[in-house]
Amino acid sequence: GENVEQHPSTLSVQEGDSAVIKCTYSDSASNYFPWYKQELGKGPQLIIDIRSNVGEKKDQRIAVTLNKTAKHFSLHITETQPEDSAVYFCAASMTNTGNQFYFGTGTSLTVIP
Amino acid sequence: EAEVAQSPRYKITEKSQAVAFWCDPISGHATLYWYRQILGQGPELLVQFQDESVVDDSQLPKDRFSAERLKGVDSTLKIQPAELGDSAMYLCASSFFGSEKLFFGSGTQLSVL
Numbered sequence: 001g002e003n004v005e006q007h008p009s010t011l012s013v014q015e016g017d018s019a020v021i022k023c024t025y026s027d028s029a030s031n032y033f034p035w036y037k038q039e040l041g042k043g044p045q046l047i048i049d050i051r052s053n054v055g056e057k058k059d060q061r062i063a064v065t066l067n068k069t070a071k072h073f074s075l076h077i078t079e080t081q082p083e084d085s086a087v088y089f090c091a092a093s094m095t096n097t098g099n100q101f102y103f104g105t106g107t108s109l110t111v112i113p
Numbered sequence: 114e115a116e117v118a119q120s121p122r123y124k125i126t127e128k129s130q131a132v133a134f135w136c137d138p139i140s141g142h143a144t145l146y147w148y149r150q151i152l153g154q155g156p157e158l159l160v161q162f163q164d165e166s167v168v169d170d171s172q173l174p175k176d177r178f179s180a181e182r183l184k185g186v187d188s189t190l191k192i193q194p195a196e197l198g199d200s201a202m203y204l205c206a207s208s209f210f211g212s213e214k215l216f217f218g219s220g221t222q223l224s225v226l
Binding site for chain 1: 154156157158161169213215219
């Protein structure tokens with residue numbers, strides 16, 4: 001099955017700086033890559049996603065890039081704010097096989113005011 | 114805004130006892146998922162329903178876990194008997210049929226003593 005690795009496990013940045021979280025996947029058949037934000041005591045919330053036919057997607061301060069050849073994708077958060085502090089999960093899915101999702105182990109992001 | 118409802122939020126039980134978790138997906142979402150999230154890890158799929166039918170329960174420990182979605186709407190996940198290693202967050206998610214976008218509930222935090 002698919003194996004998703006995520007780095008780093010913890011990340012601290014100063015407010016206003018950028019944060020980058022990286023994930024790799026093993027199965028070239030994966031074609032959908034969402035990112036989730038999980039705040040303390042809450043369930044994961046989808047913040048951005050990208051499909052395998054797109055190399056980059058941006059939504060205000062967050063962006064995701066995908067390198068299919070290298071099988072890795074990254075989350076970029078610019079101008080970080082304290083409310084960005086949370087655990088972020090990447091995931092990979094093969095949408096033509098029943099939407100089985102494989103999650104990374106999470107990155108705990110702390111934005112220092 | 115529609116949300117996935119889960120109850121209870123917290124459950125403390127002793128090993129060998131039975132526990133049950135309830136999930137009410139967003140109205141109209143035909144696909145329902147139960148995930149288990151161990152502290153410091155990403156969610157792992159336990160069972161996936163399409164309406165009232167089980168699509169994937171390959172990772173469900175069937176000797177002690179059971180799940181049902183009798184009318185294709187809300188769902189119940191049961192553990193009997195609970196073991197110490199079952200301590201985790203149990204997350205329910207739902208999506209429209211064929212959609213990759215998952216919406217998670219806030220989860221049930223289970224502690225087995």
